[in-house]
Amino acid sequence: MSEKLKFKILEHELVPEHEVLKPEEAIEVLRSLGVRPEQLPYIRASDPVARAIGAKPGDIVKITRKSPTAGKIVVYRFVIAG
Amino acid sequence: MVAEKEIKSIKFGILSPDMIRKMSTTAIVTPDVYDENGMPVKGGVMDPKLGVIEPDQRCETCGNKLALCPGHFGSLELARPVIHIGFVKHIYELLRATCRKCGKLKIPEDEIERYLRLLEKLRDRWPQLAESLSEYVKRKAMKVYECPHCGERQYRIRYEKPTTFIEEGPLGKLTPTFIRDWLSRIPDRHLRVMGYDPETAHPAWAIITVLPVPPIAVRPSILLETGIRAEDDLTHKLVDIIRTNERLKEAINVGSPEIIIEDLWDLLQYHITTYIDNEVPGVPPAKRRSGSPLRTLAQRLKGKEGRFRNNLSGKRVDFSARTVISPDPYLSINEVGVPVEVAMNLTVPVRVTPWNVDELRRYVLNGPFKYPGANYVIEPNGRRLDLRYNKDLKAVAEALKPGFVVERHLIDGDIVLFNRQPSLHRMSIMAHVVKVLPGRTFRLHLAVCPPYNADFDGDEMNLHVPQTPEAQAEARMLLLVQDHILSPRYGGPIIGGIQDYISGGYLLSSKATYLTKDRVSDLLASINYEGEIPEPAILAPKQAWLGKQIISLLLPEDFNFAKEAKISSGAFKCQDEECFWDSYVLVKKGKFLMGVIDKNSIGAQQPESMLHYLIMEYGSSFGRQFMDRAFKLFLRFIEMRGFTMTLDDILVPERAYEEIREVYKRALEEVNKALKLYEEGKLEVTPGRTLEESLELKILEILSKARDEAGEIAVKYLNPFNNVFIMAKTGARGSALNITQMAAMLGQQSVRGERIHRGYTNRTLPFFERGDIGPEARGFVVNSFVKGLTPIEMFFHAAGGREGLVDTAVRTSQSGYMQRRLINSLLDVVVEYDGTVRAAYGDLIQFRYGEDGVDPKNTSFGKAVNVDRIVKKHVGWKIG
Numbered sequence: 001m002s003e004k005l006k007f008k009i010l011e012h013e014l015v016p017e018h019e020v021l022k023p024e025e026a027i028e029v030l031r032s033l034g035v036r037p038e039q040l041p042y043i044r045a046s047d048p049v050a051r052a053i054g055a056k057p058g059d060i061v062k063i064t065r066k067s068p069t070a071g072k073i074v075v076y077r078f079v080i081a082g
Numbered sequence: 083m084v085a086e087k088e089i090k091s092i093k094f095g096i097l098s099p100d101m102i103r104k105m106s107t108t109a110i111v112t113p114d115v116y117d118e119n120g121m122p123v124k125g126g127v128m129d130p131k132l133g134v135i136e137p138d139q140r141c142e143t144c145g146n147k148l149a150l151c152p153g154h155f156g157s158l159e160l161a162r163p164v165i166h167i168g169f170v171k172h173i174y175e176l177l178r179a180t181c182r183k184c185g186k187l188k189i190p191e192d193e194i195e196r197y198l199r200l201l202e203k204l205r206d207r208w209p210q211l212a213e214s215l216s217e218y219v220k221r222k223a224m225k226v227y228e229c230p231h232c233g234e235r236q237y238r239i240r241y242e243k244p245t246t247f248i249e250e251g252p253l254g255k256l257t258p259t260f261i262r263d264w265l266s267r268i269p270d271r272h273l274r275v276m277g278y279d280p281e282t283a284h285p286a287w288a289i290i291t292v293l294p295v296p297p298i299a300v301r302p303s304i305l306l307e308t309g310i311r312a313e314d315d316l317t318h319k320l321v322d323i324i325r326t327n328e329r330l331k332e333a334i335n336v337g338s339p340e341i342i343i344e345d346l347w348d349l350l351q352y353h354i355t356t357y358i359d360n361e362v363p364g365v366p367p368a369k370r371r372s373g374s375p376l377r378t379l380a381q382r383l384k385g386k387e388g389r390f391r392n393n394l395s396g397k398r399v400d401f402s403a404r405t406v407i408s409p410d411p412y413l414s415i416n417e418v419g420v421p422v423e424v425a426m427n428l429t430v431p432v433r434v435t436p437w438n439v440d441e442l443r444r445y446v447l448n449g450p451f452k453y454p455g456a457n458y459v460i461e462p463n464g465r466r467l468d469l470r471y472n473k474d475l476k477a478v479a480e481a482l483k484p485g486f487v488v489e490r491h492l493i494d495g496d497i498v499l500f501n502r503q504p505s506l507h508r509m510s511i512m513a514h515v516v517k518v519l520p521g522r523t524f525r526l527h528l529a530v531c532p533p534y535n536a537d538f539d540g541d542e543m544n545l546h547v548p549q550t551p552e553a554q555a556e557a558r559m560l561l562l563v564q565d566h567i568l569s570p571r572y573g574g575p576i577i578g579g580i581q582d583y584i585s586g587g588y589l590l591s592s593k594a595t596y597l598t599k600d601r602v603s604d605l606l607a608s609i610n611y612e613g614e615i616p617e618p619a620i621l622a623p624k625q626a627w628l629g630k631q632i633i634s635l636l637l638p639e640d641f642n643f644a645k646e647a648k649i650s651s652g653a654f655k656c657q658d659e660e661c662f663w664d665s666y667v668l669v670k671k672g673k674f675l676m677g678v679i680d681k682n683s684i685g686a687q688q689p690e691s692m693l694h695y696l697i698m699e700y701g702s703s704f705g706r707q708f709m710d711r712a713f714k715l716f717l718r719f720i721e722m723r724g725f726t727m728t729l730d731d732i733l734v735p736e737r738a739y740e741e742i743r744e745v746y747k748r749a750l751e752e753v754n755k756a757l758k759l760y761e762e763g764k765l766e767v768t769p770g771r772t773l774e775e776s777l778e779l780k781i782l783e784i785l786s787k788a789r790d791e792a793g794e795i796a797v798k799y800l801n802p803f804n805n806v807f808i809m810a811k812t813g814a815r816g817s818a819l820n821i822t823q824m825a826a827m828l829g830q831q832s833v834r835g836e837r838i839h840r841g842y843t844n845r846t847l848p849f850f851e852r853g854d855i856g857p858e859a860r861g862f863v864v865n866s867f868v869k870g871l872t873p874i875e876m877f878f879h880a881a882g883g884r885e886g887l888v889d890t891a892v893r894t895s896q897s898g899y900m901q902r903r904l905i906n907s908l909l910d911v912v913v914e915y916d917g918t919v920r921a922a923y924g925d926l927i928q929f930r931y932g933e934d935g936v937d938p939k940n941t942s943f944g945k946a947v948n949v950d951r952i953v954k955k956h957v958g959w960k961i962g
Contacts, residue, residue: 033918038207039925070934 010052016065018049021076026060029076043077050079057081095282096169102292106157107131107143110295113325115313127320132156133297153297158324160291161331163258164351165245167358168380169288172278174241176265176285177256179220179276181229182236182249185267187275188226189219197275216277243364245351258351262289290354295320315376319357319368326350401428401547407502408538410525411717414710415577416563418500418514419525420492420545422453425518428547429457429489430496434482445490446479453518458489492516492547497557499546500526502534506901509533509569509576513561529583529709530563532686533576564706567697570939574689575697575705579681579713584814585725586716587679588649590629593664596620597627601722605632608718609711629719630674636712638700642955643669643692648682648813667692681813684712690942695951698940731806732824732868734799739869742792742826746864749788753857756780778837781855782830785862789829793822796866800825828863828871831882837861838878849874 009015021029030037037060043050045057055061059079067073097105111125122128133153134141141151165173180187187194197219204212227236237251247256256264265286273280301314330346356368359380367375383389403424410419420428434442448455450469459467459478462485472478482488492498496516505511512533519525524543531537548554569576579587589595597605602615613635620626650656650665659668659676667677669692677683683692697705759765760777768776800807800821810816823829831838838861844852850859858864861878865871871879910922917935919928932938936946 033926033929034916035924035926036207039923041926067933069932069936070930073930073933075929 008052009048015049016063018053018055019062019064020053020055021060021062025062029060029062033076037078040076040078042080044082045079046082055079093282095279096166096284096287097294098284098287099292102155102157102294105155105294106292107154108156110156110158110320110324113321113328115317115321127156127295127317127324128298128303129156132295133299135298135302151299153299155297156295158293158295158320158327160293160350161327161334162347162350163262163289163291164347164354165258165261166288166290167244167355167362169285170241170245172285173261173265173288174239174247175220175224176268176276177239177247177261179223180264180268180272181232181234182251182253182264183234184229184232185264186229186231186269187219187272188223188229188231188236189275190230194272194275198271201275213277216275220276244362245355257347258289262286262291265289293323293354315370315378316357318370319353319376319378322368323350323353323357326353399546401549403428403545404542406523407536407541407543408521408523408525409528410519411528411714413517413525413527414515414706415527415529416515416706417517417527418498418545419517419519419521419523420498421522421524422518422520423522424524424545425492425516426450426453426455427457428492428498428545430492430547431460431487431489431549434484434486434488436484439482439484442488442490443479443482445488446482447475449475454491454493456488456490460487460489462486492518494518497548497554497562499548499557499561500524500534500543501546502536502541502543504898506535507533507569507571509566511561512563512566513557514563527710527713528580529577529686529713531580532578533566533569564702567702567705567709568694568939569687570937572687572689573938573941574687575691575693576687577709578686578688578691578693579684579709579716580686581814582720582725583713583716584679584681584685584812585809586720587633587684587712588808588812588814589723589725590716590719591633591674591677591679592629593678595629597629597632599625599627602627602632604722605715605718606635609636609714611635611711630676632715633679633712634669634672634674636708636715637669637672637674638696638704639672641669641672641696641699642957643667643695644954645682645690645692647677648680648685649678649811651811678812679716680811685813690951694942695955698942699955725805727805727809729868731800731804732821734796734825734868738795738799738826741795745788745791745795746827749784750857752784753781756784757855781857781860782837785830785857789822789827792826793818796822796826824867826866828866828875828879830857831861831863831878833881833885838881847874847877 010018026037030040033040037058040060043055043061045051045055050061053061057079061077061079063075063077065073065075108129108131109125110127110129112123113126114123115126115128117123122130124130130142131154133143134146134148134151137148140147141154143154144151189197197215201212201215204215228234229236235251237249237253239256240248240250242248247261248254249256253260265284265288268285270280273285278285296316301316301320303311303313303317306312326346326349330343330350333343333346352365353368355362355365356376357378360367360376360378361381361384368378369375381388386392403420405421405424413419432438432442442456445454445456446459446469449472450457455469457469459469459482461467467478469475469478494515494517497513498516499511500514501511503510510533512530514526517525524545526534526536526543534543536543548557563577567575567577599615599618606615616627616631616635618625619628619631644659645667646657647665647667650663654663654665656663656666659666661676664676664678667679667683668675679692681688685691685693688694693705693709696708700708756765756777760773763773765773765777765780767773768779771779797818806816806821806824808814810818810821833840838846839855841847845854846859846861858874861881863871863875863879865875911927912920913931914920917930918926919931920926934946942948942951
């Protein structure tokens with residue numbers, strides 16, 4: 001299958017906004033939450049969205065998604081191998 | 083002083099033979115337990131060196147008395163080693179993953195080195211990953227059929243339950259001795275790669291060479307009344323083991339044939355297996371003489387009755403009481419009525435201070451047998467005086483001074499925890515304020531029945547007395563009933579008016595209620611009202627007050643509220659202030675202007691009700707006080723007026739029955755028409771259903787319509803303001819369906835949502851023709867409860883009723899198990915002060931509780947802010 005034919009999941013309505021954090025930002029997030037990276041929820045590097053945004057194991061991904069209660073919520077995930 | 087230490091971690095391992103020998107105070111050598119004089123035999127399983135059993139005796143090993151001697155292990159040297167049943171899985175795994183000759187892991191050395199380094203890195207941060215790496219390594223090694231270290235050819239190893247390993251090669255059956263030697267050959271590094279820690283749990287130790295014999299305290303013998311001593315199951319099993327071991331030793335020494343030795347060896351393996359776990363699949367459980375299986379080591383720990391669930395997770399506690407509950411509407415909802423007898427057994431420790439010494443002296447003087455007294459006095463040196471056996475209470479009372487602690491009886495105002503099982507939500511345990519009462523039951527206010535799901539048909543409840551000031555303060559601040567009026571489940575009051583409170587509230591607030599001055603005084607006196615009596619609503623010809631005026635006295639002066647009442651339906655429907663039927667509740671500036679009190683205003687489990695807003699806007703203390711007073715008032719009024727239910731309330735004239743019969747006849751015709759269509763194959767088929775299903779649905783629809791019509795006919799002939807209607811319409815008790823079933827027609831009985839169709843061949847009962855699928859033959863009940871059911875109808879009704887009973891029984895057991903699993907998985911998830919939800923080690927579950935950080939208890943229907951309500955609250959009514 002050629003690149004062109006591939007489905008662009010990032011543009012799908014149900015896929016929330018994902019973003020790989022820069023190391024400085026990641027450290028700040030971890031500091032403010034007071035956690036070690038592995039205490040965050042995980043996302044696999046093989047996750048289609050993680051692959052699409054080029055997240056590598058060890059990265060921290062910021063996800064901004066819609067929430068039925070709060071309208072919008074920002075969550076973070078730690079990228080693990082697999 | 084003993085140094086205090088903190089437990090950082092716990093590590094489990096396997097006892098090594100050396101360790102067992104070191105632990106052992108005595109070698110067990112003989113199967114004899116007692117000699118002819120009944121004294122324990124030295125070297126037997128009851129050897130006195132294993133610990134003291136009688137008080138005042140000194141331990142031969144540690145020199146302590148019963149209370150201080152922890153008990154000591156002995157040991158038994160086995161003539162031949164046997165496999166520990168708990169570790170067979172690991173043994174099997176290791177035998178397959180390692181070489182039969184050199185014992186090394188069947189993976190090249192350099193790879194092992196790599197895996198080991200990787201494992202080392204993973205261990206701290208990714209324990210689960212480390213585990214799956216070990217698993218992967220093992221799986222990989224098992225597939226190798228030639229040892230990469232020594233080149234030895236490998237054979238498949240078969241495991242035969244429960245404890246036999248067979249090599250499908252030259253060796254055949256592997257003896258435990260051989261297996262032990264094999265496992266000992268595995269290099270430590272290789273064990274580590276496979277996830278074993280050879281320091282604390284070397285797999286070779288999973289083969290038992292020395293059996294630890296537990297102290298007597300672990301397996302106490304009990305003295306029966308007959309004077310015969312009954313030994314513990316473990317002791318019996320140990321004797322079996324020793325006896326078999328002796329025979330095996332003997333057989334080896336005299337050089338018996340190999341078969342006999344092997345038989346004895348297997349027998350020893352059996353005894354030791356059942357000694358450890360008597361429920362191993364494939365092993366016949368060891369039985370007592372009575373035929374019941376023995377409770378051996380694993381059985382002591384496992385399951386609901388095991389050590390963990392019964393003795394560690396759940397303990398029996400002191401300072402608790404349990405008895406039947408009964409209602410008392412004169413208590414506050416915060417209170418619980420405690421019988422004097424119970425109050426005299428439960429105590430609260432009170433430290434003596436200069437300010438309470440006189441009071442406490444009085445308690446001590448009263449002693450344990452006179453209420454309110456005290457049961458114990460604890461002196462500053464820790465000595466405990468039992469006042470039951472103290473003749474000179476006066477002296478004890480005199481001696482009281484600061485530093486003493488008096489354990490006094492429970493008195494009014496103490497705080498206790500009250501609980502009813504099953505404890506399904508947090509409102510199942512709440513703190514109540516004690517009110518000591520005569521009688522033998524716990525008394526509680528009727529409004530707290532819903533949170534406990536309690537009724538008074540024999541329910542029992544538990545009561546616990548918090549002993550420390552910290553616990554008491556916590557109970558008072560956090561657990562008091564008034565702080566749980568609002569349920570976090572749906573953000574509405576779970577505590578509120580039920581049954582007669584609602585009927586009473588309706589009757590009092592009804593337009594038709596006029597009260598004389600006497601009545602008003604009586605009502606207000608019942609709630610100890612101390613203010614002025616308002617101006618009468620009617621001045622001439624006689625002064626008269628409206629019930630609404632009385633209720634207004636309890637409302638805050640700035641309270642505004644407007645909502646449809648529960649009775650607002652059908653002909654009495656009102657949706658705004660212009661309401662002829664008085665079914666629109668309107669409160670402006672604390673004045674109850676219009677509408678009636680019913681379930682929608684004060685009912686339990688009714689969110690967005692008047693009660694809900696009163697509690698939300700004026701706090702739980704006000705809410706409690708409002709409920710205490712309003713409910714007492716409603717009850718007083720309903721007592722004054724009288725309220726009952728009579729046959730007349732549901733009896734309709736013969737004319738109505740004729741009409742109902744007519745309705746039924748029409749329905750029957752319709753059913754027959756549908757049946758005819760069905761037989762001719764012309765029946766319209768519902769999409770997605772078979773022809774038969776469509777017919778059933780059609781019939782059900784016709785019959786349910788018939789019942790509804792019958793109900794309407796009955797209602798037509800009944801007084802819409804009779805007692806039964808009042809209860810149904812206000813939501814106090816019962817429903818329109820109940821009235822229909824009593825007065826008009828029971829309708830279709832069903833099992834599993836279908837008409838009743840099982841029983842005999844092609845018919846439900848022998849009274850019908852085969853193949854009859856008309857209404858009566860399939861469980862349609864034409865009669866009402868008032869008219870009485872025919873025997874056949876009664877049978878169908880019973881069939882439908884039985885289903886309900888079976889359903890509840892099945893549902894409770896299933897949901898109970900689900901609840902248990904949910905709680906076990908969620909019990910240490912907590913909302914931290916920063917608003918995040920975290921597990922026990924600080925792992926993040928949610929970045930913000932519920933994503934909006936809102937406590938559902940303080941919301942209405944989950945919305946943090948209810949704009950409509952704010953407008954109504956301040957303007958008094960909704961604009962536009």
